[in-house]
Amino acid sequence: MNFGGVEENVITRDEFPLEKAREVLKNETIAVIGYGVQGPGQSLNLRDNGFNVIVGQRKNSKTWDKAVADGWIPGETLFEIEDACERGTIIQYLLSDAAQIAVWPIVKSKLTAGKVLYFSHGFAVTYKDRTGIIPPADVDVILVAPKGSGTSLRRMFLEGRGLNSSFAIFQDATGRAKERVIALGIGVGSGYLFETDFKREVYSDLTGERGTLMGAIQGIFAAQYDVLRANGHTPSEAFNETVEELTQSLMPLVAENGMDWMYANCSTTAQRGALDWWKPFRDATKPVFEKLYAEVAAGNEAQRSIDSNSKPDYRQKLEQELKDLRESEMWQAGAVVRKLRPENN
Numbered sequence: 001m002n003f004g005g006v007e008e009n010v011i012t013r014d015e016f017p018l019e020k021a022r023e024v025l026k027n028e029t030i031a032v033i034g035y036g037v038q039g040p041g042q043s044l045n046l047r048d049n050g051f052n053v054i055v056g057q058r059k060n061s062k063t064w065d066k067a068v069a070d071g072w073i074p075g076e077t078l079f080e081i082e083d084a085c086e087r088g089t090i091i092q093y094l095l096s097d098a099a100q101i102a103v104w105p106i107v108k109s110k111l112t113a114g115k116v117l118y119f120s121h122g123f124a125v126t127y128k129d130r131t132g133i134i135p136p137a138d139v140d141v142i143l144v145a146p147k148g149s150g151t152s153l154r155r156m157f158l159e160g161r162g163l164n165s166s167f168a169i170f171q172d173a174t175g176r177a178k179e180r181v182i183a184l185g186i187g188v189g190s191g192y193l194f195e196t197d198f199k200r201e202v203y204s205d206l207t208g209e210r211g212t213l214m215g216a217i218q219g220i221f222a223a224q225y226d227v228l229r230a231n232g233h234t235p236s237e238a239f240n241e242t243v244e245e246l247t248q249s250l251m252p253l254v255a256e257n258g259m260d261w262m263y264a265n266c267s268t269t270a271q272r273g274a275l276d277w278w279k280p281f282r283d284a285t286k287p288v289f290e291k292l293y294a295e296v297a298a299g300n301e302a303q304r305s306i307d308s309n310s311k312p313d314y315r316q317k318l319e320q321e322l323k324d325l326r327e328s329e330m331w332q333a334g335a336v337v338r339k340l341r342p343e344n345n
Helices: 018-024 039-048 062-069 081-087 097-109 150-158 177-187 198-210 215-230 235-257 259-264 268-298 300-309 314-326 329-340
Strands: 010-012 030-033 053-056 090-093 116-119 140-146 163-171 190-195
Touching: 010 177, 018 177, 030 039, 030 081, 039 053, 039 062, 039 090, 039 150, 039 177, 053 081, 081 097, 090 097, 090 177, 097 300, 116 177, 140 150, 140 177, 140 190, 140 198, 150 163, 163 177, 163 198, 177 190, 198 215, 198 268, 198 300, 215 235, 215 268, 215 329, 235 259, 235 329, 259 268, 268 300, 314 329
Parallel strands: 030 053, 030 090, 090 116, 116 140, 163 190
Antiparallel strands: 010 190, 140 163
């Protein structure tokens, strides 16, 4: 498929329908390890799509209880991690990056010849010198990375839509890695699949998370909000002009029709201003993105994540950082604005 003059390998559900995916995986047991961010969405979609799925999770944990609440049955479709890995012919390794390092000895011991080791992030394998995760040579190693959260994957599936995903093959030991990875990508509810490799997936993912998807967007929100407030605008006005109008009105239209359509269909005053100012913002932020990408490529961002997420007090510090964000004036204003939306009244 052609994207802006560049050919890419894209697989759609028309070319590889769900029935074909079921046929490819009819003799497989898919063991989803981890029930945190991606685990629930992927496992529930696979189950609803008719695949043989089990879940591996630590017993006596909140996520174990969540899995039970979602209909997974202890001893039948829900097992301790080691037991699930033993039973699975496909091991979907969906724990956090830090947890993958800790649990790897258990998983590795269950990776017998011909099995599949499946990731939704290229982190562990790309930074193997830092993670110690080196798959055995006699298993398929593949990746399906939904371009969004597990919550979005599940929500869009229930709406009859699909979340786009990338796919990659790191190791094809059986000669079946490609059909297996595409079948799994269709099974988890992808809208379409585009090909990448493990390194490009993690480089783009880490850059995106720190950039326009989360880090940069919060930084831009905070900067504009602060400038408006410093010039006498009320919290409600500053939040609506910074966040609410973007997320509730404009971004859905951009998603449907593109930015050029948005520019063509706004007021001439907004149109002129947007066309005049987007390049200065690009020029101001591009050096930050270049520095960010260099840090990702050097492995420094990966190491920071490993070091931080492995500390025993990580959760407590995280909660404090999120509390500070939540209790900032901008997001307190946001909480009020959300309650005032018509659908909440």
